[in-house]
Amino acid sequence: MGTKLDGLIKSEKDVTQIVLSSFEDTSDPRLKEIMASLVTHLHAFLLETRPTEKEFEASLRWIASLGHNTNSANNEVVLAADVLGASTLIDIMNNDGGKGETMSALLGPFYRGGAPDCEAGDDIARSAQAGDPLFFSGRVMDLDGTPIAGASVDVWQASPVGFYENQDATQDDFNLRGKFTSDAEGHYSFRSVKPSGYPVPTDGPVGDLLRAQERRPFRPAHVHFIVSAPGHKTLITQVFSDSHKALVEDVVFGAKEAIIGDFISHTGPDPDYPGIEGEFYSCKFDFKLVEGTPTFPIPPISGKVED
Ligand code: BEZ
Numbered sequence: 001m002g003t004k005l006d007g008l009i010k011s012e013k014d015v016t017q018i019v020l021s022s023f024e025d026t027s028d029p030r031l032k033e034i035m036a037s038l039v040t041h042l043h044a045f046l047l048e049t050r051p052t053e054k055e056f057e058a059s060l061r062w063i064a065s066l067g068h069n070t071n072s073a074n075n076e077v078v079l080a081a082d083v084l085g086a087s088t089l090i091d092i093m094n095n096d097g098g099k100g101e102t103m104s105a106l107l108g109p110f111y112r113g114g115a116p117d118c119e120a121g122d123d124i125a126r127s128a129q130a131g132d133p134l135f136f137s138g139r140v141m142d143l144d145g146t147p148i149a150g151a152s153v154d155v156w157q158a159s160p161v162g163f164y165e166n167q168d169a170t171q172d173d174f175n176l177r178g179k180f181t182s183d184a185e186g187h188y189s190f191r192s193v194k195p196s197g198y199p200v201p202t203d204g205p206v207g208d209l210l211r212a213q214e215r216r217p218f219r220p221a222h223v224h225f226i227v228s229a230p231g232h233k234t235l236i237t238q239v240f241s242d243s244h245k246a247l248v249e250d251v252v253f254g255a256k257e258a259i260i261g262d263f264i265s266h267t268g269p270d271p272d273y274p275g276i277e278g279e280f281y282s283c284k285f286d287f288k289l290v291e292g293t294p295t296f297p298i299p300p301i302s303g304k305v306e307d
C-alpha cells in the first residue's frame, strides 16, 4: 500500500534529496554550498561503491583512529589528507605559481612553529649526528627580481637517518629547525646536514591503509621552507634533493620539477666555503614571492610526544 506522507524516505533514491532539504535554512552561504556538495558527492560515492555494513563500520573506525593517533608530535589527520593527495590538490588549487612566484609544496604534519631565531650562516644541526654538511643559501625576491630585505625564512628538515626531531628522542629540541631573516640584498644562508628520504609514519591507521594498498611509504629527500614578508603572500614549499624515481614515488605527491634544488657535491676544500674539510654539499635556491597578504599556518604539531 502506498503512502502520501511527503518528506519521508521510501527508497535509497530519496535519501540524498531529503538530507539536502534539511540543510535549506543554513544562513552561511559558503557552509551551505560546501555541505550540499559534500553530501551530494558522498552519497553518489556510496551508491556507486555500495559498501557493506561491515565495510562502513570499518571505515568509521579508521576515521576515528586518525584522531586517536593524533597527539603533540604526530598529526595522523594531516598525514591521511597527504597520502590521499588532498593536501597537494588543495595546495596547487590555491598556489599555482602562475604569476612566476616559486612553486609551493604541502606543509606536511611535522611543522611545529616556534623555531629559534638564527643569524645568517648559523648551523641548524643542533645535535651531533652523522651526515654530510650542507651549505644552503639564496635570495628572497619579488617577481621582478627586486630583493626583499627582512623576509622570514623558516626552515625544517629530517635528519640524515630520516627522522624529524620530534620523532626521535636522540635529537635535541628544535634540531634541524631554525628561522632566518634575509639581509638588505635579500640573501639568506644557513648550514645544515644533507637530508635523506624517509618513510612517513606507518604505525597508525595511515600505515595500515598504505600496507593494504601495497604502497611504498617514502618521501624523497627535501628541506621545508616557509618564506614570508610584509606585503607578500606567504610561500610554503620544499626544496627537493633526490632521484627522479624517488620524486615520482613520493607517497604524498609533493615533488614538483620547479622546486628541485641543485645539491652540489664538494669533495675537497673550496675557497667559497672556508674551513670545511671532507665531503660536503651546497645548494643555492632563490625564492620569488608574489604580492599579497601574509598568512601563517597553524602548526599541525606542537613538539615531542607528551609523557
Ligand atoms: C613532510 O614532508 O614532512 C611530510 C609530508 C607529508 C607527510 C609526511 C611528512
Ligand code: FE
Pocket (backbone or CB within 6 Å): 108, 110, 157, 158, 219, 222, 224
Ligand atoms: Fe618533510
